[in-house]
Amino acid sequence: xxxxxxxxxxxxxxxxxxxxxxxxxxxxxxxxxxxxxxxxxxxxxxxxxxxxxxxxxxxxxxxxxxxxxxxxxxxxxxxxxxxxxxxxxxxxxxxxxxxxxxxxxxxxxxxxxxxxxxxxxxxxxxxxxxxxxxxxxxxxxxxxxxxxxxxxxxxxxxxxxxxxxxxxxxxxxxxxxxxxxxxxxxxxxxxxxxxxxxxxxxxxxxxxxxxxxxxxxxxxxxxxxxxxxxxxxxxxxxxxxxxxxxxxxxxxxxxxxxxxxxxxxxxxxxxxxxxxx
Numbered sequence: 001x002x003x004x005x006x007x008x009x010x011x012x013x014x015x016x017x018x019x020x021x022x023x024x025x026x027x028x029x030x031x032x033x034x035x036x037x038x039x040x041x042x043x044x045x046x047x048x049x050x051x052x053x054x055x056x057x058x059x060x061x062x063x064x065x066x067x068x069x070x071x072x073x074x075x076x077x078x079x080x081x082x083x084x085x086x087x088x089x090x091x092x093x094x095x096x097x098x099x100x101x102x103x104x105x106x107x108x109x110x111x112x113x114x115x116x117x118x119x120x121x122x123x124x125x126x127x128x129x130x131x132x133x134x135x136x137x138x139x140x141x142x143x144x145x146x147x148x149x150x151x152x153x154x155x156x157x158x159x160x161x162x163x164x165x166x167x168x169x170x171x172x173x174x175x176x177x178x179x180x181x182x183x184x185x186x187x188x189x190x191x192x193x194x195x196x197x198x199x200x201x202x203x204x205x206x207x208x209x210x211x212x213x214x215x216x217x218x219x220x221x222x223x224x225x226x227x228x229x230x231x232x233x234x235x236x237x238x239x240x241x242x243x244x245x246x247x248x249x250x251x252x253x254x255x256x257x258x259x260x261x262x263x264x265x266x267x268x269x270x271x272x273x274x275x276x277x
């Protein structure tokens with residue numbers, strides 16, 4: 001993985017920007033903002049934006065803006081079921097190829113939906129095999145239950161919570177912990193060195209189970225404590241900002257992403273300072 005920027009407090013852990021953080025603007029906007037604000041890299045959310053599926057275009061953006069691609073988020077969301085085809089393993093394999101072509105070392109995956117029973121049946125083994133064969137880290141993300149009438153429904157197989165599952169590598173998303181009303185600190189302690197990637201955002205744990213992706217510090221998740229913990233624990237992955245800015249104008253988006261970067265760097269630096277004192 002490319003090294004984070006030098007001379008910045010807390011920079012031992014790379015802080016990257018997900019292209020999802022500028023949605024519905026393009027990946028090119030994300031690269032431009034990441035370079036201007038001083039992010040260490042990019043996470044590419046594979047989406048309908050053609051650039052997110054095109055290794056040649058992504059390499060051009062890396063060269064133009066001097067910002068490397070650290071991770072690829074496979075199109076395994078509900079809204080991307082037809083991006084990179086409809087076969088779930090085909091999506092995973094194409095995402096792995098894309099990561100290899102642009103120099104990323106992490107591919108983020110969601111667990112299968114409950115209606116993808118054949119995919120789910122072999123998901124754990126399929127992920128492990130592809131990790132071994134590709135040499136990449138395939139990190140399965142924590143999700144959350146869905147609302148159904150007055151109750152909830154298990155939308156993922158084998159489960160939305162990856163902690164008890166036999167995945168070697170996990171992505172933790174702090175907006176998803178809010179939505180699921182999970183204990184983020186208990187999760188990070190339970191995962192230990194299985195934690196391979198972080199999606200930094202916040203949430204308020206709304207009663208409607210809404211996935212909010214607020215800038216860190218604007219919800220009720222222990223974002224500061226979490227960052228300080230991973231900085232002290234020897235965490236070797238990246239922290240990718242994945243916040244929602246779709247209701248912001250260009251000025252508001254840039255301000256939110258600058259605020260989020262400063263929050264991440266400040267608390268990572270605080271954790272590192274404690275670990276070396």
